[in-house]
Amino acid sequence: MATMDENLLANYSDHLKAAGSRALLTHKCRARRFLTWLSSKHISPDRLTPHLVNEFLCQRKSQGRALDTLDGDLAGLRKFLRYARVEGLLSHDPTKGVSCRWLDIPGGYPAYQGVLHEALSYKPYFLFSYRLPLFAPEWEEFLKHLRQEGYTQPSIWGIAGANRSFHRYLTSIAVRHIGQITRRHLESFLAHKQAEYKKRYWHPPSQQWMNSIRGPVTLFLDYAGRRRELRFHKTRLAPKRLALSDRLLKRYLDFCRIHKGLKPSTLKHHRYALAKLNAFLKRRRIRRVQAASIADYDLFLVDCSKSMKTGALCGILSIIRCFLRYLYLEGNLPHDMAQDLFPPCRFRDSLRPKYLPWDKVEQLLAGIDQSTVAGKRDYAALSLQAYHGLRAREVAKLVLSDIDWEIPAMLLREQKNNTTSWVPLSGKAEEALKGYMAVRPPSPHQEVFLTVNAPLKPLNSSLWAIACRHILQRFGRISSLKHAHGVLRHSFAKMLLDHRAPIPQIATLLRHKSLQSTPTYTRVDTEGLREVADNYSIWLAAPQAAASGVTAAEAIR
Numbered sequence: 001m002a003t004m005d006e007n008l009l010a011n012y013s014d015h016l017k018a019a020g021s022r023a024l025l026t027h028k029c030r031a032r033r034f035l036t037w038l039s040s041k042h043i044s045p046d047r048l049t050p051h052l053v054n055e056f057l058c059q060r061k062s063q064g065r066a067l068d069t070l071d072g073d074l075a076g077l078r079k080f081l082r083y084a085r086v087e088g089l090l091s092h093d094p095t096k097g098v099s100c101r102w103l104d105i106p107g108g109y110p111a112y113q114g115v116l117h118e119a120l121s122y123k124p125y126f127l128f129s130y131r132l133p134l135f136a137p138e139w140e141e142f143l144k145h146l147r148q149e150g151y152t153q154p155s156i157w158g159i160a161g162a163n164r165s166f167h168r169y170l171t172s173i174a175v176r177h178i179g180q181i182t183r184r185h186l187e188s189f190l191a192h193k194q195a196e197y198k199k200r201y202w203h204p205p206s207q208q209w210m211n212s213i214r215g216p217v218t219l220f221l222d223y224a225g226r227r228r229e230l231r232f233h234k235t236r237l238a239p240k241r242l243a244l245s246d247r248l249l250k251r252y253l254d255f256c257r258i259h260k261g262l263k264p265s266t267l268k269h270h271r272y273a274l275a276k277l278n279a280f281l282k283r284r285r286i287r288r289v290q291a292a293s294i295a296d297y298d299l300f301l302v303d304c305s306k307s308m309k310t311g312a313l314c315g316i317l318s319i320i321r322c323f324l325r326y327l328y329l330e331g332n333l334p335h336d337m338a339q340d341l342f343p344p345c346r347f348r349d350s351l352r353p354k355y356l357p358w359d360k361v362e363q364l365l366a367g368i369d370q371s372t373v374a375g376k377r378d379y380a381a382l383s384l385q386a387y388h389g390l391r392a393r394e395v396a397k398l399v400l401s402d403i404d405w406e407i408p409a410m411l412l413r414e415q416k417n418n419t420t421s422w423v424p425l426s427g428k429a430e431e432a433l434k435g436y437m438a439v440r441p442p443s444p445h446q447e448v449f450l451t452v453n454a455p456l457k458p459l460n461s462s463l464w465a466i467a468c469r470h471i472l473q474r475f476g477r478i479s480s481l482k483h484a485h486g487v488l489r490h491s492f493a494k495m496l497l498d499h500r501a502p503i504p505q506i507a508t509l510l511r512h513k514s515l516q517s518t519p520t521y522t523r524v525d526t527e528g529l530r531e532v533a534d535n536y537s538i539w540l541a542a543p544q545a546a547a548s549g550v551t552a553a554e555a556i557r
Contacts (some may be wrong), residue, residue, distance in 0.1 A: 008045075009035065012083055030076035045084060048094035053077065057098070074098065132167040135178055138224040139163075145223060150454030162216035165193070178224060186221070190214060244278045244289055252326050265393070273319040276304065290332055294340050305344070314343050355490040358498070360475065361386050367474050373439045374452045378466050380429075380436040381449055381459075382488060385467065387429045389492035389510050392463040399446040403433070412511070421511060 012031055016024050037056055038045065056077075057070055065073075077095060084090045132139045146156050169189045175181060193213055197205040249271070256262045256270060280300045286292050297320060305313050321338035328336040356364070365382060369375040384390045384398075394412050402411040408425040425433070433448075443450055447458035459466075467488060489510070496506050507518040 027076050031080040050098050053094050053098050142223050159216040162213050163220050166217045270319050273316045317343050355494045358495045361491050364474050376436040380432040383429045383432040385488035387426045389489045396459050396463050398448045
């Protein structure tokens with residue numbers, strides 16, 4: 001065996017000389033070291049396997065060799081074994097699939113049977129960068145969880161890529177354990193990615209791009225936190241002196257929730273408006289909200305008007321006035337300052353609801369492709385909005401137990417006026433719902449309408465986007481429609497108005513708490529207004545015609 005090895009080394013040395021190799025001694029030393037190891041194992045070169053090559057590298061690693069040294073050993077070994085194959089001593093490549101990054105796995109990559117094979121399914125030399133040892137063992141369990149939840153292959157690739165970038169950043173700042181990760185690490189990583197993007201493209205990234213980085217990382221951290229019972233995002237920040245203290249804000253929101261019956265979605269708007277007010281008072285160095293004057297609130301509204309339209313500004317003003325009334329009732333203000341704040345002027349035409357003619361609504365529903373699960377879901381959701389005038393939130397919050405198929409009827413719980421009511425199902429809406437329920441994917445969620453792609457979850461605020469997408473696909477961009485929110489509901493009201501339905505009946509079908517909300521929809525009755533204008537033109541022309549001795553009809557002509 002030793003004599004054969006010496007002859008093989010001599011021939012290999014002559015080959016390197018003939019090829020003009022500049023690292024002759026290095027390659028020869030690496031080949032000699034490997035052949036010596038094979039001799040100690042009593043293994044001939046023709047019996048080499050990737051497992052044995054990996055075992056040799058593991059032995060070198062146990063001797064304290066650095067990763068760069070091991071990479072050089074593997075490169076020299078590949079060169080030597082390539083020469084052996086050319087000489088006919090080997091019939092296969094025993095280094096195929098071997099990588100120094102897999103030495104902690106018994107047998108290396110050829111023996112690895114983990115989830116990376118199935119989840120990422122790429123070449124061996126590329127997969128080692130997705131092992132992410134800092135996240136082990138939760139990382140592979142997380143990828144397995146994604147596959148069980150039904151995530152598509154491109155989605156898994158995107159999630160893995162974002163977490164790989166986060167892992168590389170953590171190792172660069174000397175984070176050594178997953179339990180050391182805090183919210184500050186995530187925020188600093190996002191700031192680092194934002195700076196990289198701006199340096200490369202000369203403009204800051206969009207919010208959608210930032211969410212594509214933040215979402216996958218947060219998804220993994222939440223999963224790992226549940227398994228390890230860690231709280232990655234609960235780091236305590238230093239308390240700040242604010243005009244609106246957290247205690248005061250919490251008491252106000254509790255008051256709105258308990259006594260006014262506001263929903264969580266509405267409370268989010270209140271929290272947002274008060275946060276803007278808090279930031280404004282801080283810039284003006286006002287330490288207590290009781291010290292703010294009417295002039296301060298007027299300046300705040302002027303500042304908001306620079307980036308808001310009139311409707312949004314009126315919403316902010318309504319919240320501020322509500323908050324000031326609360327402070328007055330609690331005794332924090334000497335008088336009610338809310339009555340001194342006035343809303344901006346709004347033209348009556350700006351309150352004119354946007355709608356589609358009913359024939360276009362029917363074209364919209366008929367144009368939805370119902371051959372897929374998503375198509376049947378969209379058709380059922382838009383049918384409820386079109387044939388019953390439901391709001392998008394009411395459709396999204398509809399649960400399976402709220403539908404009585406025997407009557408048939410449905411119970412609406414998430415109404416704007418915070419009431420519940422039974423609504424009979426029309427024939428077309430019932431048929432659309434049954435078509436979707438036949439193909440609805442099984443899920444522990446009780447909401448009727450779910451997403452199609454993994455993870456399966458209820459459709460919350462994306463129903464208006466679905467309506468907008470179908471309207472754009474069917475009719476293109478309509479200049480009279482700024483967005484599709486409430487378009488089908490307004491179209492339903494316009495259809496009732498065209499069929500001469502009385503205002504009280506329209507209010508009942510639209511489930512308005514106050515009858516004063518319904519006359520807004522009469523502003524869309526353009527044909528009725530034209531008929532009234534024609535009648536008045538006849539009556540106004542009658543006195544003039546009598547004076548000239550002609551009939552009113554002839555005067556109009």
